[in-house]
Amino acid sequence: MNYIRKNAYAKINLGLDVIRKREDGYHDVCMIMQSIDLYDKITISRSSKPGIRLHNNLSYLPTGQGNLVYKAASLFLSENNITEGLSIELNKHIPVAAGLAGGSSDAAVTLLGLNELFETGLSKEALMKLGVKLGADIPYCIMLGTVLSEGIGEVLTPLSPLPDCHILLVKPDINVSTKYVYENLKLDGSVSHPDINAMIASLDRADLSSLTKRMDNILQTVTIKEYPIIAEIKHKMNETGALASLMSGSGPTVFGIYSDIKVAESAFRFFKKNRTYGKQVFLTKPYWP
Ligand SMILES: C[C@](O)(CO)[C@H](O)COP(=O)(O)OP(=O)(O)OC[C@H]1O[C@@H](n2ccc(N)nc2=O)[C@H](O)[C@@H]1O
Numbered sequence: 108m109n110y111i112r113k114n115a116y117a118k119i120n121l122g123l124d125v126i127r128k129r130e131d132g133y134h135d136v137c138m139i140m141q142s143i144d145l146y147d148k149i150t151i152s153r154s155s156k157p158g159i160r161l162h163n164n165l166s167y168l169p170t171g172q173g174n175l176v177y178k179a180a181s182l183f184l185s186e187n188n189i190t191e192g193l194s195i196e197l198n199k200h201i202p203v204a205a206g207l208a209g210g211s212s213d214a215a216v217t218l219l220g221l222n223e224l225f226e227t228g229l230s231k232e233a234l235m236k237l238g239v240k241l242g243a244d245i246p247y248c249i250m251l252g253t254v255l256s257e258g259i260g261e262v263l264t265p266l267s268p269l270p271d272c273h274i275l276l277v278k279p280d281i282n283v284s285t286k287y288v289y290e291n292l293k294l295d296g297s298v299s300h301p302d303i304n305a306m307i308a309s310l311d312r313a314d315l316s317s318l319t320k321r322m323d324n325i326l327q328t329v330t331i332k333e334y335p336i337i338a339e340i341k342h343k344m345n346e347t348g349a350l351a352s353l354m355s356g357s358g359p360t361v362f363g364i365y366s367d368i369k370v371a372e373s374a375f376r377f378f379k380k381n382r383t384y385g386k387q388v389f390l391t392k393p394y395w396p
């Protein structure tokens with residue numbers, strides 16, 4: 108095999124709770140993750156020229172060590188004592204720095220792809236252990252689906268699948284740093300925690316209505332304070348008929364869950380027309396590997 112082509116899927120957090128700050132500065136989390144049918148495309152080719160050459164369709168993304176694809180490839184090659192060269196083509200469709208784990212998913216797929224390309228035979232668990240060195244969301248991006256994510260994001264348990272629905276995404280034109288959001292989270296008595304166990308029970312009953320009623324993300328307390336546009340988008344999505352709406356990850360993307368395709372399409376058209384909420388608007392579905 109000389110090359111491999113793969114899709115790197117985005118995620119949303121249906122529920123996001125933070126349990127405590129750890130000694131190492133990271134946080135223990137308890138999150139329900141869901142892959143969505145929005146993806147970047149990655150092609151990795153073997154090359155007779157040594158070194159890693161990365162090309163992507165966004166001029167502002169780094170193509171060296173600053174890119175998670177480059178980092179993942181270079182880690183994989185060194186861990187497996189591979190000296191061959193690589194040429195990698197990255198086609199981004201997932202909004203960048205959006206709370207949708209675009210970079211993490213690209214890195215995950217790079218590890219999975221290289222494992223196939225070089226027939227190194229590493230298990231998914233071994234790739235996840237490698238991936239978490241580069242980012243807390245990467246192990247999940249290797250697993251995909253509806254998953255409970257604990258620890259810093261590396262303790263993963265598959266859950267009953269999210270019932271079929273339509274997912275609207277709106278990314279406001281602002282940039283949010285994940286590190287800043289975690290560092291500014293106050294875990295005192297004033298903050299309310301989502302009931303992740305009740306959400307898991309709703310998934311087990313395939314009860315979309317009860318699940319969406321409980322959707323919550325503790326990181327909203329930090330991001331919405333700085334960027335009220337997030338609350339405005341949520342409010343508008345609810346007005347357009349979403350069962351519920353929530354910020355994904357550390358933000359700023361907001362997603363709305365709709366059970367009716369006509370209602371979802373009409374909301375999609377509304378946000379496409381009213382670009383003040385954000386120019387990047389997508390109507391998508393849950394994705395399972
Ligand atoms: C917000 C989420 O996207 C939700 O899925 C993740 O928890 C973040 O995952 P990620 O972007 O892969 O995170 P990393 O790139 O590993 O870490 C970025 C920064 O976020 C903070 N961080 C991240 C994950 C975690 N469990 N605790 C943290 O405190 C750390 O300050 C870290 O420096």
Ligand SMILES: Nc1ncnc2c1ncn2[C@@H]1O[C@H](COP(=O)(O)OP(=O)(O)OP(=O)(O)O)[C@@H](O)[C@H]1O
Nearest residue numbers: 174175203204205206207208209210211213244356
């Ligand atoms: N392949 C990549 N795709 C997107 N961003 C990348 C990539 N490699 C490095 N980055 C850098 O990583 C930062 C975060 O990008 P990313 O799109 O992964 O954020 P995110 O969706 O908020 O991730 P998460 O939800 O895991 O916190 C950006 O500032 C970007 O410059």
